[in-house]
Each structure stands twice: as structure tokens, then as C-alpha cells.
Amino acid sequence: MLLRLRVSLPDRPGGLGQVAKSLGALGADILQVTVLEREAGRAVDDFTVSWPGPVTPAQVRERLSSMPGVRIEGVWPTRDVPGSAPDYDLLMHVVAEPSRGFATLVDALPGLCGAEWSVAVADGAVRHASLAAPPEFEPPEAPPRAISMEGKEHRLMLLPVLTAGLHVVVARAEGPVFHRAEVERAARIVDVVSKLAARA
Incomplete structure (x- = not known):
């Protein structure tokens, strides 16, 4: 295990x-x-x-x-296999198909962040959701910068994508609140994906 x-x-x-x-x-x-x-x-x-x-x-x-x-x-x-490079794999997928950049990002972030699921939210509605995301989710308001917080049932990481008018929510039910080092890493990945997706 x-x-x-x-x-x-x-x-x-x-x-x-x-x-x-x-x-x-x-x-x-x-x-x-x-x-x-x-x-x-x-x-x-x-x-x-x-x-x-x-x-x-x-x-x-x-x-x-x-x-x-x-x-x-x-x-x-965790499903994170040491020695693998899932962040590079994610970026290669986005480069290959930038029009699906945010959907690919949302699918990959749970594995990258030791989490269960993630969603991309715009105008209060879920635009993309990973496979394990709940069918109903009341997204928190978009923050001005990347943060972690304790939700009702999950630990959440909120990652704004200002250029796309959306924010990404990453959630895990077990474990501690996301550490600032995890938030900074995820924010950098989101920033790169948003720039690649903008070229589509």
C-alpha cells in the first residue's frame, strides 16, 4: 500500500x-x-x-x-508513483492538444497533488471536472491568488486563472491542508497550462 x-x-x-x-x-x-x-x-x-x-x-x-x-x-x-514525471506528462498532453488544456489539467491535478478530485469553475459553474469529482459541488468564490483552505468535507486548494476567467479547485478528503510548497508548485503548473491553452 x-x-x-x-x-x-x-x-x-x-x-x-x-x-x-x-x-x-x-x-x-x-x-x-x-x-x-x-x-x-x-x-x-x-x-x-x-x-x-x-x-x-x-x-x-x-x-x-x-x-x-x-x-x-x-x-x-497516494497514487503518486515516485520516479515518474506526471507534471511533464501533463504538459506534453497540453502541448499536443492545447484546446483541451484545462480539461487535461483538471484530470491530471489530483494525481499531481495527492488529492482525490479537481474541477475548473467559471461564473460559479463547473466547466471541467475530474472523474472522481462529486456530481454536485458548491464552488467557493475565486481567490485573488492561489491559496489552500479547510472546506466542509475536504481540504481545498484554489488556483485562479485570471487570463481565462476561471479558477481550479483541488480537493482531498484525507491528509493535512495543502502545504504552501504544494500550492506554489500547482500554481506554476496552472500558469504554464493557461499560457499554452491561450495559444489554441
């Missing part, structure tokens, strides 16, 4: 190794580590791990809670 773990730990030599050792002792195979931030003496890292057998996020959190100075900020299933 592939899981993503968001871990806050002391930013000191050996801190990351301590977490890796504890994960290994629990039987997890670490496939990827992404550093999201380092400030105020702490680091926030995302681990993508392969966990043997079925395990729930609550069980993983319980098993890891004994590490001193370490906080588990989120545990959630």
Missing part, C-alpha cells in the same frame, strides 16, 4: 535519519522524501512509503507517535 506521511521534525543532524530508521523498523519501505520547509528549527517532510499489507492512516499515526520531537501532520493514501 502506498502512503504519504507528512512529518514535522527537529531540523538538526540525524533528525531525518531517526525518522527513516523508525519507519524501516515498522516495515515501511521509503520510496521518496520531499522537504517542504525548513524554518524555526524544524523541518516538514513528506515521505512516500510502501507499507506491507493493509494499514489504516490511524494505525500508522499510532505506530509513529512514540518518536521524540516528531509530529505526524498527516497520513493518507
Whole structure:
């Protein structure tokens, strides 16, 4: 089972190794580590791990809670396969068919962002929706800049596309609120796709 773990730990030599050792002792195979931030003496890292057998996020959190100075900020299933380049694949698809740029973007963003679904909204109505998007969704108002927020049932990332008069909503039910590093990455991808789609 592939899981993503968001871990806050002391930013000191050996801190990351301590977490890796504890994960290994629990039987997890670490496939990827992404550093999201380092400030105020702490680091926030995302681990993508392969966990043997079925395990729930609550069980993983319980098993890891004994590490001193370490906080588990989120545990959630992921489809993001380490070593792949889905962002480049997305951009290649958009280059090949720029007229479908935003539909392609909406289909790809959940996989890129460790989320379940996404939609593109214009004038309060959903224009494009990924496969797992709910049939009914009341979109939040378009923000002036890319942000993350806690929704009623999901953690949301809102990505405005001012040149196209729409905004993209990305949602995940499990895991923490989208980190600012995730929001910035997604915003850059949206910006590139919007420029490519504008050429269609």
C-alpha cells in the first residue's frame, strides 16, 4: 500500500535519519522524501512509503507517535508513483492538444497533488471536472491568488486563472491542508497550462 506521511521534525543532524530508521523498523519501505520547509528549527517532510499489507492512516499515526520531537501532520493514501514525471506528462498532453488544456489539467491535478478530485469553475459553474469529482459541488468564490483552505468535507486548494476567467479547485478528503510548497508548485503548473491553452 502506498502512503504519504507528512512529518514535522527537529531540523538538526540525524533528525531525518531517526525518522527513516523508525519507519524501516515498522516495515515501511521509503520510496521518496520531499522537504517542504525548513524554518524555526524544524523541518516538514513528506515521505512516500510502501507499507506491507493493509494499514489504516490511524494505525500508522499510532505506530509513529512514540518518536521524540516528531509530529505526524498527516497520513493518507497516494497514487503518486515516485520516479515518474506526471507534471511533464501533463504538459506534453497540453502541448499536443492545447484546446483541451484545462480539461487535461483538471484530470491530471489530483494525481499531481495527492488529492482525490479537481474541477475548473467559471461564473460559479463547473466547466471541467475530474472523474472522481462529486456530481454536485458548491464552488467557493475565486481567490485573488492561489491559496489552500479547510472546506466542509475536504481540504481545498484554489488556483485562479485570471487570463481565462476561471479558477481550479483541488480537493482531498484525507491528509493535512495543502502545504504552501504544494500550492506554489500547482500554481506554476496552472500558469504554464493557461499560457499554452491561450495559444489554441
